[in-house]
Amino acid sequence: MPETRSAYPVWRTITTRWMDNDVYGHVNNVVYYSWFDTAVNAWLIEQGVLDIHGGSTIGLVIETQCNYFASLAFPQTVEAGIRVARLGNSSVRYEVGLFAQDEENAAAQGHFVHVYVDRQTRRPVPLPSALRAALEKLMVPV
Amino acid sequence: MPETRSAYPVWRTITTRWMDNDVYGHVNNVVYYSWFDTAVNAWLIEQGVLDIHGGSTIGLVIETQCNYFASLAFPQTVEAGIRVARLGNSSVRYEVGLFAQDEENAAAQGHFVHVYVDRQTRRPVPLPSALRAALEKLMVPV
Amino acid sequence: MPETRSAYPVWRTITTRWMDNDVYGHVNNVVYYSWFDTAVNAWLIEQGVLDIHGGSTIGLVIETQCNYFASLAFPQTVEAGIRVARLGNSSVRYEVGLFAQDEENAAAQGHFVHVYVDRQTRRPVPLPSALRAALEKLMVPV
Amino acid sequence: MPETRSAYPVWRTITTRWMDNDVYGHVNNVVYYSWFDTAVNAWLIEQGVLDIHGGSTIGLVIETQCNYFASLAFPQTVEAGIRVARLGNSSVRYEVGLFAQDEENAAAQGHFVHVYVDRQTRRPVPLPSALRAALEKLMVPV
Numbered sequence: 001m002p003e004t005r006s007a008y009p010v011w012r013t014i015t016t017r018w019m020d021n022d023v024y025g026h027v028n029n030v031v032y033y034s035w036f037d038t039a040v041n042a043w044l045i046e047q048g049v050l051d052i053h054g055g056s057t058i059g060l061v062i063e064t065q066c067n068y069f070a071s072l073a074f075p076q077t078v079e080a081g082i083r084v085a086r087l088g089n090s091s092v093r094y095e096v097g098l099f100a101q102d103e104e105n106a107a108a109q110g111h112f113v114h115v116y117v118d119r120q121t122r123r124p125v126p127l128p129s130a131l132r133a134a135l136e137k138l139m140v141p142v
Numbered sequence: 143m144p145e146t147r148s149a150y151p152v153w154r155t156i157t158t159r160w161m162d163n164d165v166y167g168h169v170n171n172v173v174y175y176s177w178f179d180t181a182v183n184a185w186l187i188e189q190g191v192l193d194i195h196g197g198s199t200i201g202l203v204i205e206t207q208c209n210y211f212a213s214l215a216f217p218q219t220v221e222a223g224i225r226v227a228r229l230g231n232s233s234v235r236y237e238v239g240l241f242a243q244d245e246e247n248a249a250a251q252g253h254f255v256h257v258y259v260d261r262q263t264r265r266p267v268p269l270p271s272a273l274r275a276a277l278e279k280l281m282v283p284v
Numbered sequence: 285m286p287e288t289r290s291a292y293p294v295w296r297t298i299t300t301r302w303m304d305n306d307v308y309g310h311v312n313n314v315v316y317y318s319w320f321d322t323a324v325n326a327w328l329i330e331q332g333v334l335d336i337h338g339g340s341t342i343g344l345v346i347e348t349q350c351n352y353f354a355s356l357a358f359p360q361t362v363e364a365g366i367r368v369a370r371l372g373n374s375s376v377r378y379e380v381g382l383f384a385q386d387e388e389n390a391a392a393q394g395h396f397v398h399v400y401v402d403r404q405t406r407r408p409v410p411l412p413s414a415l416r417a418a419l420e421k422l423m424v425p426v
Numbered sequence: 427m428p429e430t431r432s433a434y435p436v437w438r439t440i441t442t443r444w445m446d447n448d449v450y451g452h453v454n455n456v457v458y459y460s461w462f463d464t465a466v467n468a469w470l471i472e473q474g475v476l477d478i479h480g481g482s483t484i485g486l487v488i489e490t491q492c493n494y495f496a497s498l499a500f501p502q503t504v505e506a507g508i509r510v511a512r513l514g515n516s517s518v519r520y521e522v523g524l525f526a527q528d529e530e531n532a533a534a535q536g537h538f539v540h541v542y543v544d545r546q547t548r549r550p551v552p553l554p555s556a557l558r559a560a561l562e563k564l565m566v567p568v
Contacts, residue, residue, distance in 0.1 A: 013299065015297065015299045017322040018325050018454075019321065019322075019445075019448060019454050019456055021448065021449045022445060022448070023194050023448070023451050024261075025337050028176075028444075028445050029203040029206055030175040033175060034170075034172045034301050037302040037303065038299075038358070042302075045359050046359070053165075053309050060166075063209050063210065064207070064208050066206050066207075067204065067205050068202075068203055071202075074322070074326070075325070075329050112171070156441050157464075159460050159461070159463070159464040160463040160468075161306060161315075161463065163478070164306070165306070167479050172303055176443050177443070179445065180443040180444045180445075180500070183444050183500075184444075184500070187501050194447070195451050217467070307479075314456060314457075314459040314460045314463065318456045321455070321456065336449050337449075344494075345494055347494065348455055348490075348492050348494075349491040349492075352487055403450075
């Protein structure tokens with residue numbers, strides 16, 4: 001069932017692109033996942049807790065999932081709500097809802113799981129404390 | 143747990159692209175889903191049961207999911223194994239395993255669910271019989 | 285030489301995506317062209333002169349070109365300036381400049397040429413008068 | 427004018443993807459450039475003269491261009507012919523022709539210019555001698 005906007009504490013705006021539409025005239029299902037990555041990582045970078053170029057810790061994706069309820073299409077603008085559903089020692093489950101403007105119900109919603117690893121060894125490491133503190137802001141009370 | 147090659151009856155070869163690699167030097171998680179679509183739809187078109195331009199029935203994706211076990215990177219070639227796990231009246235669950243060449247274990251595996259709808263009304267329709275017959279070839283005995 | 289903002293009469297804002305960055309940490313050169321299409325077609329749709337689903341006339345791209353002066357990177361927001369440099373009987377040369385926010389000089393600039401054709405026959409047709417009127421607004425005095 | 431296959435000394439095979447097709451049912455013009463990068467860089471990597479992860483020299487794209495003569499569409503397989511048209515002190519002009527299978531004339535052809543720079547300083551450097559030797563194999567006698 002599609003969630004409503006109140007399920008997400010933080011929001012990002014994403015512009016669609018001509019190429020996002022596939023031959024059936026709507027955004028291809030694959031593109032939604034690029035918006036998941038985009039919404040979460042942009043927020044982490046702006047919070048100052050993700051340095052994609054020099055940081056010693058990087059997030060590797062081990063699982064992704066999405067349900068689609070209503071189509072989106074270029075040139076619509078998309079609003080992405082993000083939250084953290086589980087915060088482990090070295091992993092995080094991010095959940096994202098994608099909404100058309102002025103729509104109360106999600107057009108699609110899903111999640112991805114990041115395991116944070118050392119950039120060199122690619123072995124899991126505990127979440128850096130600044131990252132953990134930022135992620136706590138994304139947690140929604142059950 | 144990653145599956146092995148014997149879990150998939152039909153195979154497609156996919157070439158990676160420079161752009162598939164993200165800033166961490168491996169194929170971005172989003173790209174895997176473009177390979178799911180590609181492997182299944184190419185096979186359906188070659189079987190003569192999917193006409194993306196003129197067909198009256200089109201497949202809409204309502205759910206996708208993927209688990210990632212090992213990284214892939216350009217310029218590797220990827221082998222996609224496909225199967226049908228569930229064949230309903232108007233919906234199909236496709237499962238796809240992605241393998242590096244000469245690797246016995248999947249680097250990633252996942253699924254997507256197509257609901258087949260009328261191109262104009264976008265209402266579910268029974269699977270055309272030729273499509274159903276083709277899909278039965280993708281079913282794996284439990 | 286990079287142009288300045290005054291060279292473009294109409295503007296669109298485009299959000300970058302995580303996937304846009306390639307392994308060298310900057311937006312891949314290919315992505316810039318997806319922004320060309322996006323900026324121009326979104327504007328045409330909003331002007332009511334392009335109906336990508338039902339219109340009888342569609343624009344086919346016959347030539348594209350881009351020069352790159354400075355890198356752009358996710359999560360930057362990009363501002364695209366658009367103009368029409370040549371308006372023929374059935375073809376249009378669009379020119380696009382891509383700017384980082386608060387930058388006066390283009391990070392990249394280029395063009396694409398659309399030939400307008402009948403959707404069915406794919407033969408060139410004269411520009412519809414409403415489209416031509418809209419495009420005249422994008423022309424810059426020499 | 428489209429070139430023929432004899433204009434290109436080295437070839438790569440590229441598989442199209444479902445997402446490559448845009449709403450008009452043919453490969454979007456942007457995608458062709460991802461094939462340019464892919465064909466050239468894959469060949470360089472296989473020749474052992476490009477190390478995208480650890481090499482001290484990287485190629486930055488400063489110009490790209492493409493002409494389109496005939497459409498391509500998923501699920502076609504594309505054959506990319508590559509050659510070097512100009513080999514400077516620190517820059518290279520690569521030219522690429524894209525052909526449908528069994529077609530003698532290019533569906534599209536274009537070029538991109540790489541300036542080779544130091545990975546850290548991003549300042550131009552002379553082409554490493556191994557890279558230069560490999561590129562000479564791509565030059566076509568005038």
